Amino acid sequence: MVPVWLILIPLLTGLVSFILKDAKTVKAWALLSSLITLALIVAGNWFFKADSLQFSATWVAGLGSKFSFSLDGMGKMLCLLTAVSFPVIFIAVNRNEYKKANSFYALMLLMQAGLMGVFAASDALLFYFFWELALIPAYFLCSIWGGEKRIQVTFKFFVYTFVGSLLMLCGIIYLYFQTADQSFSLQSFYHLHLTDQQQYSLFWLFFIAFAIKMPIFPFHTWQPDAYEQSPTAVTMVLSGVMVKMGIFAVIRWLVPVFPQAVSHFSNVVIILSVTGMIYASLIAIKQDDVKRLIAYSSIAHIGLMCAAIFSQTNIGTQGVVIQMFNHGINVIGLWIVADAIEQQLGTRKFSELGGLAQKAPTLAILLVVLAFANIALPLTNAFIGEFLMFNGLFQYNVWIAAVAGVSIILGAVYTLNMVQKVFYGNTVAITESAVEIGSNIKLALIVLVLMIIVLGIYPQPMFNLLNP
Template sequence: MIPVLLISIPLLSGLITFFLKNERTIKSWALLSSIATLIVSLFSLGMLSGNGQLQYDAEWLPLLGSRFSVSLDGMGKMITLLTAISFPVIFAATYKNSYSKPGSFYALMLLSQAGLMGVFCAADLLLFYFFWELALIPVYFLSSIWGGEKRIQVTFKFFIYTFLGSLLMLLGILYVYYQTPAHSLAMSQVYHLSFPEGKEGYLFWLFFIAFAIKMPIFPFHTWQPDTYEQAPTAVTMVLSAIMVKMGVFAVIRWLLPMFPEASQNMSHLVILLAVTGMLYASLIAIKQDDMKRLIAYSSIAHIGLMGAAMFTSDPAAMQGVMFQMFAHGINVLGLWITVDVIEKQTGTRKFSELGGLAQKSPTLAILFVTMALANIALPLTNAFIGEFLMFSGLFKYNIWLASVALISIILAAVYTLWMVQKVFYGDAAESKLPVVILPAGTRLMLMILVIVILVFGVFPQPMINLTSDTVTKLIAQIK
């Protein structure tokens, strides 16, 4: 029943939000609904896997062999928790922002949360596809209506890209369907199929391209920086904290167990692409003059590492990917929130126009620097644990590739510290920027995020325990 609640609470409250008129009511309603989802999600953490409450199964499309089947395992709990945390944080941190047509804005936000929850809970391939697309539609409207100047073309490019990927995946799903002995799309049925000679490779690519576009992995990443830049920052948070994890999640949930052999064969190529992307994105990030674009490129680099680690079939690396999905979500959320505050109050995101903010707003500086350090994956921050595990797996896989990938950590330090320096230090007297005052809600949320970063940085075990069942099962399936 828990997964159904996770999907239906945001869905129903989102639909209701369309009809609300008063801006304050809408904001409190959205916040309330997202907190309700968070409570349900926290509740699920205490349950052991195999608990009946974590599953739900009902008749849906008998003619197509598809059932409405949702369930949560360790990874599912972790990623739904991330989703459930992100939305109240986003709503609270951007509480002071006002949008034209607030009812539609918050309604679409909640609908996208429903779609994301569906993706993470689905235990049926067609159901997964349904939610995969549904999560996209609200985001398309959000970015196109409330985004920046070039929003229409940019968002449309993003939409076409992902839609094309999804369609290819749809073909893959159809083909898999006819390979299953019972003509079913249930998760248990589509794992461990044996495919005719040479077919598995094609199928692998049909699915992988869809997921690679979403993550994004080089060379399918070109939609991402523009979209992040043009989307309203609240939507960028959803995109980069949760939506890109859909790709990582989908590879682990579907691609690796469905096509273990092809994944093994292709791993070299995929890891090579991912590592190339890491270096490429890091180098471009150094040259950026816009906070949003810099974080966007840094995000590509981080996701690239996850993409590489996933294909090493090493338990430690896999554990690292799980951990890093959560950690990256939290860190990037914090970065975006500060970007949003700075942009709203100074009116610019450009490094060339910013400077000296630390003297005027020291609290913001402390919070931001902590998150920036987490972005570099310094010890004591949560990202260190994840990246360390991933690199250890990558080293076992191939020492040369791992060494090249490590360069990106150095580059991450370069561009992140450069950003800190440009934005917060420098001559304050010279700049005529106003003092950045953190609204109470934003300050609280940033503090919570920083605490989460530090707590998981020194005490990662609970999170590792949470997802260990998924990792063990997955490794057994791949081997």
């Protein structure tokens, strides 16, 4: 029952939030809800019996679709990431004022329900359902509370992902008729016997959907705009959790179902991913906007994960799963910093900032840890994941690994450049009046930084979660 409650709690509390009137109440309510969800996944993972992580019931009998969920190691990892992210985000943005706060928090919780469903579903139609459901609240959140160009940008984002998911739907229906027992279950999909030709065409139907979500070059054009224009709380969810949907889906729904196609097209995908990594890193160097820099940096990280999956090595895939969690934590931390700066100073441009460390030393220290994690320095959580991924990529092809390695150097360039320009040097007119961050942001960042350091020094718990 655990997976069902993981979806139901945010769903029901989200619906209740629509009715709550007072902004303070709804904030507390959303935080409470997300903490309960977190407690539940922790309990489900470490205290409940293993079969509590499975659930199955009839849904649409005539269609052979079941309302079935199961959490394996990777599913648990991502549900945990989702469950951790939301309370942290809610704490970090606690003092931000949103008009119609009740709808804002309600939609956030509904999005959480959708994400949980994606990571837990073990029925393809159900998976598709949640895949779309996670998108609808995001669409409204970005379009109502976003920046100036929000309507066009969000619509582009929506149409992009919608086209992708519809293609995936075609693929799902096609596979359904190929299964031996006419069902949508993950197991039936794993036991399909498809000809090479079928695999080759269906592979793209699924891969395009996932590639748009991740996003992989050349399907990434929606991403920087969407991250920039969305309200930061939503951007955190988008880049911290939602893009993991694409990577997760590749590992769970693509690689095992189309093994021949995966090895056949691995070169194409890896080259696209690595191209995207270098390309995004180069653009990131040129950025003058904190949010856009993090957005492009995120493309580079995701590109590495995708390449590592298609290296088809066990070690690479393990690295990806771990990195999904760690990247989520790190990028949310970076967004919190970006949001703290923007909320206080009203700008995100490096050129207008400087010397912030003198005014906000705690923020500076926390940011430096986050920045180190972003470039995967040893003793930060990201190191172990990147190490495994590069290991996998290296086994696949030395040259590709070498080219991908360049992006690490580039990553250090743009990340440290940002830290230096924003936090060090002399204060300028805008930062003159800056003050230290609020205690809520401090709390959120400290939680994240602690996780970064602890998991960086002792990553074993993550492996235990993955391979019980």
